[in-house]
Amino acid sequence: MPNSTVVTIFIVEDNAWYGEILEYRLSQNPDYQLRRFTTVQACLDNLGEKPDVITLDYSLPDGRGDQALRQIKERLPEVAVIVISGQEDVRTAIALLHQGAYDYLVKDEETLDRLWNSVGNLQKQLLLRRENVRLREQIGQKYDPQRAILGESDQIKQLFTLIDKAGRANISVSLSGETGTGKELVAKAIHFRSDRRDGPFVAVNVAAIPGELLESELFGHEKGAFTGAINRRIGRFEEANKGTLFLDEISELDLSLQAKLLRVLQEREVVRVGGNQRIAFDARLMVATHRDLSKEVQEGRFREDLYYRLLGLPIVLPPLRARGHDILLLANSFLRDFCRQNSMAACSISAEAQHLLLQYHFPGNVRELKAVVELAAVLAESDTIRPQDLSLRGERPNQPPLIVPGSDESLRAQTAAIVQRYLQTYNGNISEVAARLQIGKSTIYRMLQNKDIHLP
Numbered sequence: 512m513p514n515s516t517v518v519t520i521f522i523v524e525d526n527a528w529y530g531e532i533l534e535y536r537l538s539q540n541p542d543y544q545l546r547r548f549t550t551v552q553a554c555l556d557n558l559g560e561k562p563d564v565i566t567l568d569y570s571l572p573d574g575r576g577d578q579a580l581r582q583i584k585e586r587l588p589e590v591a592v593i594v595i596s597g598q599e600d601v602r603t604a605i606a607l608l609h610q611g612a613y614d615y616l617v618k619d620e621e622t623l624d625r626l627w628n629s630v631g632n633l634q635k636q637l638l639l640r641r642e643n644v645r646l647r648e649q650i651g652q653k654y655d656p657q658r659a660i661l662g663e664s665d666q667i668k669q670l671f672t673l674i675d676k677a678g679r680a681n682i683s684v685s686l687s688g689e690t691g692t693g694k695e696l697v698a699k700a701i702h703f704r705s706d707r708r709d710g711p712f713v714a715v716n717v718a719a720i721p722g723e724l725l726e727s728e729l730f731g732h733e734k735g736a737f738t739g740a741i742n743r744r745i746g747r748f749e750e751a752n753k754g755t756l757f758l759d760e761i762s763e764l765d766l767s768l769q770a771k772l773l774r775v776l777q778e779r780e781v782v783r784v785g786g787n788q789r790i791a792f793d794a795r796l797m798v799a800t801h802r803d804l805s806k807e808v809q810e811g812r813f814r815e816d817l818y819y820r821l822l823g824l825p826i827v828l829p830p831l832r833a834r835g836h837d838i839l840l841l842a843n844s845f846l847r848d849f850c851r852q853n854s855m856a857a858c859s860i861s862a863e864a865q866h867l868l869l870q871y872h873f874p875g876n877v878r879e880l881k882a883v884v885e886l887a888a889v890l891a892e893s894d895t896i897r898p899q900d901l902s903l904r905g906e907r908p909n910q911p912p913l914i915v916p917g918s919d920e921s922l923r924a925q926t927a928a929i930v931q932r933y934l935q936t937y938n939g940n941i942s943e944v945a946a947r948l949q950i951g952k953s954t955i956y957r958m959l960q961n962k963d964i965h966l967p
């Protein structure tokens with residue numbers, strides 16, 4: 512069954528005429544296996560058939576959509592429920608999405624197309640999931656994140672060789688490269704190629720944790736070790752037992768913690784803050800930094816003995832601007848994924864925009880490229896991305912920089928700002944805004960639910 516392309520869909524609709532229309536539209540895909548019910552109870556009675564998708568009329572004779580949704584989800588948490596309502600009600604939509612509905616559609620002239628797209632997207636996700644399960648079963652191992660590293664340039668080919676070597680040898684690995692070049696991605700790839708792949712991959716960004724909390728984050732603490740230590744907590748070293756511990760931005764570790772880390776690595780034991788028991792750990796260490804660690808040593812900010820202990824196999828990630836046509840390969844891949852995930856028409860990049868991307872210096876590297884391309888897909892007024900849709904720093908001096916390096920949040924904030932502007936212009940008319948931006952109404956409802964935007 513996991514390999515099958517069939518999607519089982521229940522249509523729950525008491526209006527016979529409308530039910531017929533929905534069934535007719537969906538029946539145009541021969542892979543959709545359809546069943547129709549007119550009451551919540553009849554739907555519940557047949558959940559044993561394990562439908563993949565349920566389209567649920569909000570007002571059924573024996574129950575409202577939210578109650579029905581709860582009952583369905585209690586019994587079949589995996590099923591995707593698309594609620595179809597007679598009238599648009601933002602509050603209800605938000606509540607339903609919050610309750611786990613996959614989508615919320617309003618009965619209007621576009622419902623059939625939206626339903627078709629929504630179910631189409633679900634089918635793609637479902638098939639991917641099934642394929643994934645099948646492959647895992649077939650090769651008897653977990654998904655290989657090395658496949659997630661895209662690139663055909665010589666630099667990336669060399670990187671694959673190093674990942675392979677690092678996967679086979681159980682030595683420390685130190686990754687360096689500018690922000691957003693893929694250091695964490697590579698660390699994960701090495702972990703999943705190593706014989707520790709069945710153990711955990713634990714990542715800690717040293718720079719993101721306040722100094723006073725870092726020691727307990729890494730090594731754990733005993734109950735009452737300090738104000739606020741209400742319970743005992745194991746640290747990341749213990750958590751990574753039998754797996755890999757990835758310490759990002761290692762150069763930000765202060766000198767006193769550097770001394771503690773060195774001792775832990777020498778003795779292969781940790782002592783929780785406020786405790787005295789020595790706890791052995793078995794984790795492979797990988798570290799990353801965007802700084803030149805040897806320079807940090809020279810300038811006295813990083814201990815030399817720790818540096819040599821951590822260095823292991825050094826891997827340097829090239830900046831994106833040095834990867835030639837990989838830029839376009841990555842851009843097209845990010846664009847395809849983004850359009851698919853957001854039910855947008857597939858976009859392409861015009862020759863002029865491609866030229867611009869190839870010329871740009873990408874200080875935020877792959878992370879920046881991803882954000883630029885996704886934002887361009889939102890801003891583009893047709894299905895082709897043109898140079899004016901690309902928010903490249905320094906390209907348009909009159910505009911504030913749209914993408915902040917190192918921040919995945921920036922795209923979200925920018926998208927929200929655009930949607931908010933449109934909502935303002937179109938007096939909060941969600942259908943109008945969705946149509947103009949070519950995004951699904953459910954995307955807007957989700958943004959409202961997350962309080963990224965608000966109704967004017």
Ligand SMILES: Nc1ncnc2c1ncn2[C@@H]1O[C@H](COP(=O)(O)OP(=O)(O)OP(=O)(O)O)[C@@H](O)[C@H]1O
Pocket residue numbers: 659660661662688689690691692693694695696697759801841877878881917
């Ligand atoms: N070669 C690649 N193929 C596909 N995606 C990539 C590639 N390199 C990086 N990415 C994506 O770019 C983003 C940034 O990657 P990652 O977090 O690994 O970078 P980093 O070097 O660890 O960044 P930082 O130094 O800021 O922590 C992630 O979304 C990652 O999946």
